[in-house]
Amino acid sequence: MLTSDGEEYERWKEPKRCFLPTCSNTNVTRPSLKFFSIRKELQKRWCLLAGRNCPKRQLICCEDHLNEEEDIENYEQYLSGARPRLKLNATLKNIPQLDGDGVLQGYTSGAIDDDAISSVPDIQTSTNVDAAVQSDIVALKPKSVMVKPQTENKRTNARTCKVKDKIMPSVISHLPDSEESPCPTPSLLGSSNFESSSSLKDAEKHGTSHLMEKIASKPKMYLGLPKNYWWAIGFLAKKWSCLPLHIIITLFKIKNNDTFMRMSDEFEMARCTIRLVFERNVYILATFLQNIIYLPSLYEIKKNLPLLFKITYSNVQMIIDCFEIQIGKPSNPFRQAQTWSQCKSCNTVKYLIACTPAGFIAFISKGYGGRISDKAIACKSGLIDIVPLNAVIMAGRGFKGIESLLSTKNAKLLCPPSVQSNSKVTKEEVIKTKVIAIRVQIRRVIRRVRQFDMLKPHAVVNHKHLKYLDEIVTIACGLINLQDPIIKAD
Known part of the structure; x- marks a missing residue:
């Protein structure tokens, strides 16, 4: 563009600045530093953890608080020059602590101390409710x-x-x-x-x-x-x-x-x-x-194996099942259709849960609309990623379609035989059905989840709390793992 004197000039651009209040990195002070745009789905949750208000404009974060290989969704394309895109479950790292002098309008830093949780195995669990049933997180900006x-x-x-x-x-x-x-x-x-x-x-x-x-x-x-x-x-x-x-x-x-x-x-x-x-x-x-919430080692699983499993299925490492929570009827017809559960005859949010034979919760998925099938939620939730090699998984009849996915890890699926109305059940199928009935262990775990009143089958969760429902389920499962075991080791 030309000025009145005919000279060219470049339009002034605002320097890139890290969104964390306690981070002073900019592309001016540190030109070699990389900056990444924060997804809209992550902005409000990260602002709460960072202790600041969430503006409507686009926020950026410097590479000091991210792990490029773990947090970038298209990492391989990014290396070849594509625009980076953060994962939905990306987490902040190296968040500086505030001094506690009353800055940031009464907010404090939500920094996570990595040293405090270094002794506990880490598992990445999603903290976002399904797009069909979630609403945007409301920015909290109270001044008093x-x-x-x-x-x-x-x-x-x-x-x-x-x-x-x-x-x-x-x-x-x-x-x-x-x-x-x-x-x-x-x-x-x-x-x-x-x-x-x-x-x-x-x-x-x-x-x-x-x-x-x-x-x-x-x-x-x-x-x-x-x-x-x-x-x-x-x-x-x-x-x-x-x-x-x-x-x-x-x-x-x-x-x-x-x-x-x-x-x-x-x-x-x-x-x-x-x-x-x-x-x-x-x-x-x-x-x-x-x-x-993590999957223990094979040694720990067998050490705490109940007597019923030691006799017949000593190689079982996980038992999986789904449970649903009733929510208020959405006003949007599209969300009504996605959350309608034919089994419960109401609008629900569905979760996939996995536990060890001793009842220790090893995995909990994010929330999906009640319309989703057991096979689909097992494919989308990321359960296959944590299944170890040569593992044995016990499940109900609804999960028979995931055998092809488990075969990639040489894992085996144990489930009751199918029942057909026009054929007689054989003696072997009856015995197998009764033996696999020991998967009732996962039902006992779900019963403990139901002890939290917000997660009861017909709790009718208010639409204002749907954006926190994944976090609430994670909190409940974590507290259950701290409680006494369902069946004490023999």
Whole structure:
């Protein structure tokens, strides 16, 4: 383009800048650094983890926080010059921690400490609900928090006051060294001693000490968390710079499925505050607990093998099945068709779950519309990728079509024989059907998943919670792996 003097000039372009608030990398300060555009499906979730607001414009991330080979979907084409495209399950890495000085409008960094989870085998699980039933994540940009006043006067109680303190402060109080955990257990992700009273101190500020005492005495009943892992609440609060009370509120909502209005009365906080706390911490808990869902080694599987499997099927490594959760009827006819389940006669979200013979959850898929078949969900969920070589998988009749996929890994599928109306069942088929009935183990695992009220068969999940349903299922499965085994090893 020419100026009035006839000289050419180039249009000024804004320099590329990493979207992380604590990262100062730009293409001006570091010209050799690579920058990647963030997919629209990842922007809002990554902004929540990074502790910043999500704008409508396109965001970019520098290569310091990504692994090109693992996170780029078209990696081979990218090497040959194609435009890179990030995977839907791409994760942020090397997120710098904030200083806790109140910046970023009350948000704190959602950085994940890799050292804290280095001792747990990692498995990548998707955290996005199927496009047919999901809605966009709403950007959370609160500038203040509405808190219910502590008074019995109805006229005063109707008013609300604005609190300028941020919801998730970066500094939490610790217990004295003289206090010890009432249930000393080996740490799952590192050694830590947190007393249950640490949550009570935060709860007393809101007048909920009596409720917190009941939760601390029976955490499995109210939160789904075993009592010997109560320290994990304080551990998470320290790592992600949030209040232990916020983690308790999130687990309480998943386990009991109380409305936000009832929870506001129980915890004596404003309803909007309860909702924001739940929406922010559900991603933190899912990121933490998804590392507890993994396939153990063959030695560990055989070591904890139940007696029934030792007799007949000692080489079985996984049992797979599907379960469905009813949702509210979508207003979109296309989504109604994709979520309609002919088996349940309602609109559902369907999940594929796999466990070891001892009942340890080894895999959980993302949510799909209830219309999908068992064979299709097994192909799309990524289950075949984690199946080891020469493995033996036990499943129902609906999974017979995946034998060709398992053959690529020389794996074997065990399922009951087909039943035809015009043919008589042989003696061998009857015996095989009764023996393979021991796959009821996966039904016991699903029964534990149903103990969380938000995941009951007819929970009728609200459309506003569909975007968190994958994270909620991941949290429930991770907590189940922390509980006592379904059948103790003989």
